[in-house]
Amino acid sequence: MNALPENTDLNRSKDKKTFRQCKDCPLTPSKTKTAAKVGMVATLGASAASGLLKFKGAKPLHLWASVAFIGFTALHWAVSTRPQRTTR
Numbered sequence: 001m002n003a004l005p006e007n008t009d010l011n012r013s014k015d016k017k018t019f020r021q022c023k024d025c026p027l028t029p030s031k032t033k034t035a036a037k038v039g040m041v042a043t044l045g046a047s048a049a050s051g052l053l054k055f056k057g058a059k060p061l062h063l064w065a066s067v068a069f070i071g072f073t074a075l076h077w078a079v080s081t082r083p084q085r086t087t088r
Contacts, residue, residue, distance in 0.1 A: 036076035043069040 047065040050058040 033076060033079045036072050036079060039072035040069060040076060043072060 043065045047062055047069060050062040050065060
């Protein structure tokens with residue numbers, strides 16, 4: 001006799017989250033999330049460097065890197081959220 005019955009919650013593995021993707025989208029969610037993270041790191045680095053260093057194009061670079069960071073953050077948020085469940 002087993003100590004745990006076979007149909008307990010401990011023995012069931014959790015299913016992976018499914019992502020509803022459009023048919024025309026070439027990127028999978030993991031690739032999109034990775035691209036968003038890389039973009040966030042790059043734009044944050046460019047913004048920090050242009051904020052610390054003094055050169056002719058530092059001000060516009062700082063502005064556009066900050067705007068791009070917000071865009072990559074929105075992309076990362078959109079990919080990370082779970083799709084809404086429809087009511088049964």
